[in-house]
Amino acid sequence: MRRIALINQKGGVGKTTITTNLGHALALAGHRVSVIDLDPQGQLAASYGIFRTPSKGIDQVILNDADPSTVRLGIRDMLTLIPAGAKLQEVEYRQDGGASRARLLRQALEGLMTNQAFVLFDCPPSSGLLAANAVFAADEVLIPVNGDPMSLNGLAKMLTTLKKFEPYLDRPVREWIGLNRYFPRRRLCKEIEAKLRKHFPEQLLNTSIHEAVVIAECPGIGRTIFEYKPSSRSAKEFMRLAEELLERHTESTTYSP
Ligand SMILES: Nc1ncnc2c1ncn2[C@@H]1O[C@H](COP(=O)(O)OP(=O)(O)OP(=O)(O)O)[C@@H](O)[C@H]1O
Ligand SMILES: [Mg+2]
Secondary structure (H helix, E strand, O other), X not given: OEEEEEOXXXXXXXXXXXHHHHHHHHHHOOXXXXXXXXXXXXXXXXXXXXXXXXXXXXXXXXHHOOOHXXXXXXXXXXXXXXXXXXXXXXXXXXXXXXXXXHHHHHHHHOOHHHHOOEEEEEOOOOOOHHHHHHHHHOOEEEEEEEOOHHHHHHHHHHHHHHHHHHHHOOOOOEEEEEEEEEOOOOHHHHHHXXXXXXXXXXXXXXXXXXXXXXXXXXXHHXXXXXXXXXXXXXXXXXXXXXXXXXXXXXXXXXXXX
16 A cells, blocks of 8 residues: 655645546556545545535544544545545644644554555645644655746755654655646746756656646536546646556555555
């Protein structure tokens, strides 16, 4: 099983978009996938067409020890979703439990996910307790980065945050960087890609997701790119991203549960 957190404290970089479409791509490729919404904004459910946000979700698992299987929804073939739930924000404010507060999710999910090939966590745009829980529960993080200079600042901050977690982790977490909203005709975008390739040759994924109107249209209609525009370049890119992560598994795996 591979647990991957889509994480970046910078907002609007594509965490939810990639969770939604990468999750569906992996399921279409025949893998059993669970996507978990760790963002109190709760948009992941809507991205799959569930517009009335379920009131119970991962919040109940973390806060009230609910059995994850009671809040898990089958949403597509091979694909299940655990929505955020109405009380998820409360996790950020929890004062009890010391350092173990960051391990709540990992403990809660142990056992449940053994029959899953992939678990994807859609993180909020912050570096608080919810993001910490995702890092502790994950084996890999995928940091989406956009092709603008501010994104590089965001990436640097994110890598610093991850470094701070390292001493408390009992295993290394593999870092991936994925370029999203890629626009190669913009000179700045090419420059940023070159910088990433120079400084993070191991982490930067070869598959970039181009800026595309069809991607932005998907969440509003609650369909993934494979349902809305299956023959688009964007659909091919998300499938390629899934394939790349599958291919780079052995090379990347430093920890097996
Ligand atoms: N490659 C792309 N092309 C066009 N639009 C995109 C692309 N990726 C994301 N978007 C759009 O950009 C917006 C932000 O994306 P998304 O919600 O996935 O980011 P996020 O990192 O999850 O944001 P937040 O930090 O608020 O959770 C959305 O409207 C989404 O549809
Ligand atoms: Mg999001």
